[in-house]
Amino acid sequence: MSTAPSAPEANSRICLAVRAAQVPPSATAALDARAKALIAQGVDVINLTSGEPAFPTVEPATRAALDAVATGFIRYTPAAGIPELRSAAAEFINRHGTAYEAGQVVITAGAKQALHHAFTALVEPGDEILVPAPHWVSYPHLAALAGGTLVPVQPARDSGLKVGADQLRAAVTDRTRVLLLNNPANPSGVVYDRTELAALVQVAIDHDLAVISDEICDHWVFGDAEHVSVAALGPEAAERTLTVGGVSKTFAMTGWRIGWVAAPAQVAQAITAIQSHTASAPSSISQRAALGALTADLTTELEHRRRELDDRRLTTVKALAGIPGMEVDGTPDGAFFLLADVTGTYGRTLAGRTITSAADFAELLLAEANVAVVPGADFAAPNHVRVSYTVPPDRLREALTRLAAFADALAA
Numbered sequence: 001m002s003t004a005p006s007a008p009e010a011n012s013r014i015c016l017a018v019r020a021a022q023v024p025p026s027a028t029a030a031l032d033a034r035a036k037a038l039i040a041q042g043v044d045v046i047n048l049t050s051g052e053p054a055f056p057t058v059e060p061a062t063r064a065a066l067d068a069v070a071t072g073f074i075r076y077t078p079a080a081g082i083p084e085l086r087s088a089a090a091e092f093i094n095r096h097g098t099a100y101e102a103g104q105v106v107i108t109a110g111a112k113q114a115l116h117h118a119f120t121a122l123v124e125p126g127d128e129i130l131v132p133a134p135h136w137v138s139y140p141h142l143a144a145l146a147g148g149t150l151v152p153v154q155p156a157r158d159s160g161l162k163v164g165a166d167q168l169r170a171a172v173t174d175r176t177r178v179l180l181l182n183n184p185a186n187p188s189g190v191v192y193d194r195t196e197l198a199a200l201v202q203v204a205i206d207h208d209l210a211v212i213s214d215e216i217c218d219h220w221v222f223g224d225a226e227h228v229s230v231a232a233l234g235p236e237a238a239e240r241t242l243t244v245g246g247v248s249k250t251f252a253m254t255g256w257r258i259g260w261v262a263a264p265a266q267v268a269q270a271i272t273a274i275q276s277h278t279a280s281a282p283s284s285i286s287q288r289a290a291l292g293a294l295t296a297d298l299t300t301e302l303e304h305r306r307r308e309l310d311d312r313r314l315t316t317v318k319a320l321a322g323i324p325g326m327e328v329d330g331t332p333d334g335a336f337f338l339l340a341d342v343t344g345t346y347g348r349t350l351a352g353r354t355i356t357s358a359a360d361f362a363e364l365l366l367a368e369a370n371v372a373v374v375p376g377a378d379f380a381a382p383n384h385v386r387v388s389y390t391v392p393p394d395r396l397r398e399a400l401t402r403l404a405a406f407a408d409a410l411a412a
Contacts, residue, residue, distance in 0.1 A: 022144065024141070032050055045366070045371070048387050048389070048399055049372045051186070051337075051388065052248070053249060053305070053309065054391050055252040057251065057252050060295075060296035061256070061289040061290065062292075063292060064288045064289050064292025065289035067288070068285045069285060073288055075284060076280060076284070077282075077287060079273075079276035079280060080268070081106065081281065081287055082107075083102060085287050086103070086105040086260075087102040092245075093260075096215075096218065096232055098229050098231040098232045100231070104264065104265055106268050106272050108258075108259045108279075109259070109279055109286075110257040111244050111248065112138060112259070114245075117274050119145070119146035119212075121271050122178055122267075123148035125147035125148070126149075127147070127176075128149050128151050129143050129151065129177065129180050130172065131152055131153065132155070132162070132200075133153060133379075134188055134381035135180075136379070137379060148178075153171045154380070162192060164196075168203045172203065176209060178210045178212055179203065179204040179209045179210070180211075181211060181230060183215065184218070184220060184221060185335065187386040188338065189335045189336070189338045189339075190333065190334070191331075191333040192228070193228065194228045197228050198233050201233055201237050204237075209240070210242070212241075213229070213230035213231065213242065213243050213244065215227070215229060215243055215244065216245050216248065217335040218250075219302065220249065220306065222306070222310045224333075230243065239264060240264075242261055242262070242263040244259065245260055245262075246258055246259030246260055247290045247294070249336075251293040252305075253289065253293065256289050256290065257282065258289070308393075309336055311393070312393060313338075313389055315396060316338065316389040317338065319400040323404050324407050324408070325344035325410065326403070327340060327344065328340055329341045337386050337387065338386070339376060340387055341383055342358050342361045342385055345361055347412070349410065350411065351364070351367070357375070357377075357382070358376050361375070365403070369405065371399050374386040
């Protein structure tokens with residue numbers, strides 16, 4: 001009597017490619033998901049891990065999306081995005097003094113996809129990408145997926161978490177292909193001024209490197225800080241720069257997934273071809289939503305939001321200055337994050353657990369105080385935690401109160 005063969009173990013015949021097997025999930029996304037899971041269970045967690053502003057999507061975007069559905073704008077669009085959105089995005093980018101034309105802009109499913117396409121277009125296997133550290137968690141994995149290697153350049157001690165041109169120049173090798181800049185910076189919130197940025201870009205010019213400039217948080221600068229776009233630093237900078245941005249942060253449209261990359265025409269054409277074989281094009285409805293946001297007069301609304309977020313920034317910086325064992329590193333003049341050095345808590349204990357790393361600090365803080373922050377190892381800042389201050393003011397004040405009580409409860 002014959003018997004049916006036993007079922008093979010799940011995935012027993014599937015061997016992952018190295019590039020897939022070695023890429024971990026996003027640390028920030030994982031912590032955000034963990035905090036949200038606890039909240040769903042009824043735990044009063046205050047989530048300071050988020051990379052999105054806690055404002056509603058601007059109303060013109062929502063109205064434009066509804067109109068798109070109502071009028072049947074639900075089909076494929078050109079691979080590079082609808083022409084009117086490419087034009088509006090170019091105008092939006094050019095408010096910083098750049099000179100992009102619509103044909104140089106490719107609309108993508110978020111700025112992260114724009115970065116992926118940029119790396120795919122520029123990086124050959126074995127190429128190196130220089131980036132000032134601390135840096136965003138996804139950069140090394142985006143580089144690896146394109147066959148490249150991210151090379152973090154650490155800031156000097158007491159530099160305010162800013163990398164200088166001499167440090168950058170010393171890191172250049174014969175395999176260096178790209179300089180990756182992020183200004184305002186995630187996770188630190190530091191903002192490079194025009195002189196500092198020009199010095200870094202001059203290294204790229206001298207060594208004939210392409211520049212990818214991640215400017216997704218360009219709207220969120222505070223105090224006397226000014227956002228400077230790399231491609232506005234002169235013709236030599238513009239001809240080698242890819243500017244990445246999108247509507248997620250400025251217009252509170254993270255879930256709509258619309259970003260862009262603006263680049264010299266030849267590069268934009270290559271990225272369009274790449275996108276045509278991957279996503280085909282971003283969502284037609286989301287493109288219309290983004291167009292609604294970019295073409296509405298939102299000056300007053302956006303300035304009001306910036307002032308609100310600035311108040312939260314100042315509240316957070318002031319509170320952390322008074323918490324033993326935590327020290328804000330750098331000057332967080334932009335984005336909506338800051339980095340706090342927590343080495344002052346190392347060796348201290350609570351609930352039978354001893355803090356020996358920023359990861360320990362974050363885990364214990366979540367377990368004992370129900371406040372979620374991101375440990376900095378994946379940002380190339382292993383002794384820091386990233387704090388996002390985008391939550392509503394009352395929740396932010398409560399989180400800071402809990403942080404202070406947590407620090408006071410730590411025993412030597």
